[in-house]
Amino acid sequence: xxIVTRVSAVVAALLSLATAAQAQSxxxxxxxxxxxxITVAGNRNLDxxxxxxxxxxxxxxxxxxxxxxxxxxxxxxxxxxxxxxxxNLVSGANNLPIGTWTGCTSPTNTTTGCTAFTPSxxxxxxxxxxxxxxxxxVGATVTPAAAQAAGNYAGTVTLxxxxx
Amino acid sequence: MRTCLLLVLxxxxxxxxxxxAQSSVTGVRDLDFGVVIRGVQTTVAPNDPIRSxxxxxxxxxxxxxxxxxxxxxxxxxxGGGGNLNISFAATDAIAQGTxxxxxPVTFNPNNTQTFTLxxxxxxxxxxxxxxxxxxNQATGDYAGTVTLxxxxx
Numbered sequence: 258x259x260i261v262t263r264v265s266a267v268v269a270a271l272l273s274l275a276t277a278a279q280a281q282s283x284x285x286x287x288x289x290x291x292x293x294x295i296t297v298a299g300n301r302n303l304d305x306x307x308x309x310x311x312x313x314x315x316x317x318x319x320x321x322x323x324x325x326x327x328x329x330x331x332x333x334x335x336x337x338x339x340x341x342x343x344x345n346l347v348s349g350a351n352n353l354p355i356g357t358w359t360g361c362t363s364p365t366n367t368t369t370g371c372t373a374f375t376p377s378x379x380x381x382x383x384x385x386x387x388x389x390x391x392x393x394x395v396g397a398t399v400t401p402a403a404a405q406a407a408g409n410y411a412g413t414v415t416l417x418x419x420x421x
Numbered sequence: 422m423r424t425c426l427l428l429v430l431x432x433x434x435x436x437x438x439x440x441x442a443q444s445s446v447t448g449v450r451d452l453d454f455g456v457v458i459r460g461v462q463t464t465v466a467p468n469d470p471i472r473s474x475x476x477x478x479x480x481x482x483x484x485x486x487x488x489x490x491x492x493x494x495x496x497x498x499x500g501g502g503g504n505l506n507i508s509f510a511a512t513d514a515i516a517q518g519t520x521x522x523x524x525p526v527t528f529n530p531n532n533t534q535t536f537t538l539x540x541x542x543x544x545x546x547x548x549x550x551x552x553x554x555x556x557n558q559a560t561g562d563y564a565g566t567v568t569l570x571x572x573x574x
Contacts, residue, residue, distance in 0.1 A: 278487075278574045279572070280570055280573070281570070281573070282570040283446040283447050283569055284448055284567060285449075285451045285452060285475070285476070285566075285567050286451040286452070286564050286565070286566060286567070287453075287474065287493060287507060287564065287566070288451055288496075288563070288564050289453075289454035289455070289457050289463070289496055289505055289507075289552050289554075289562075289563045290455065290456050290457065290562050290563070291459060291505065291554050291560050291563065292456050292458055293458070293459055294458050294459060295458075334456075420456045420458075421456075
C-alpha cells in the first residue's frame with residue numbers, strides 16, 4: 258500500500274511535468290545608426306556663356322563655369338547621388354539641346370584628383386569625406402542648331418542625395 | 422508489478438521530454454532601422470521583409486502559446502554617450518503561421534498575447550517600431566535588446 262502511494266505520487270508529479278506550461282525566451286537586437294542630415298547647395302551654375310548657331314560647346318568639369326554642388330553630411334557616410342537633368346535649355350518656345358553630361362566628385366573644393374562619373378537619373382554611389390564634405394562638379398555639351406534662335410536659354414539641374 | 426510501474430514511469434518521462442523538445446522560440450532577424458537622421462523619426466513596419474525583427478516559434482498543433490515581449494524604451498549608443506528613444510505602437514507586431522492557410526494576426530507588442538495553433542504548429546512573429554532621434558542626437562551606432570518570452574501550454 259505504501260509502495261502504491263509513493264508510486265502514485267511520482268506518477269502524478271511526472272504527469273504534472275508532462276502537462277505544465279513551459280517558458281522559453283529568445284532575443285534579437287534593435288539597431289540604428291544616427292547620421293547628421295544631408296545638406297545640398299547649388300554653389301555655381303553650369304554656364305555655357307555665348308554659344309553660336311551650328312557650333313556645339315562643351316563645358317568640362319574643370320572649367321571655371323562648370324556646375325558645382327556642395328554637400329555636407331555624416332563623416333565617411335555613403336551617399337547616392339541622383340540627378341534630374343534637362344534635355345533642352347529653354348528660351349520661350351525655343352529649345353537648345355543639352356547632353357553628354359560629365360561629373361566628378363571630390364572631398365575638397367577642387368577637381369584635381371576628383372572621381373569621374375556620369376550624372377544621370379540612376380544613383381551614383383559616393384561618400385562624404387572624413388570631415389563630412391563632398392563637392393560635385395557637372396559639365397555638359399550644348400548643341401545649337403544652325404538656325405538656333407538667339408536668346409537666353411536656361412534649364413534646371415537637380416541633385417538629390419541620400420544615404421545608403 | 423515493479424517492472425510494469427517502471428515502464429509507465431519511463432514512458433511518462435519520455436513523453437515529458439518529447440514535449441519540451443518540440444517547443445522553442447528562436448531569434449531570426451534583428452530589428453534594424455539602418456541609417457536614421459538626427460531630428461527625423463524613422464519607422465520600420467512589422468511586415469518589412471528586411472528591417473523588421475523576427476522570431477520563430479515552434480510548439481504543437483491545437484495547443485496554446487502565450488507570447489510576451491520585453492521591449493526597450495531606449496537604444497544605447499555603442500561606446501557610450503547617449504540614448505536613442507524607441508517606441509512600439511499597437512500594430513507593431515504580426516504573428517503568422519507557416520501553413521499556407523494561416524492568417525496573419527496583428528497585435529500590440531506591449532501586451533501579452535495568447536495564440537491557439539490551429540492551422541500550423543509553428544509561426545513567425547515580426548516586430549516593427551520607431552526611433553525618434555533628437556535634433557542634437559549624438560551620431561553613431563545604437564543598440565538594444567528585444568526579448569520574446571513564450572509560455573507553451
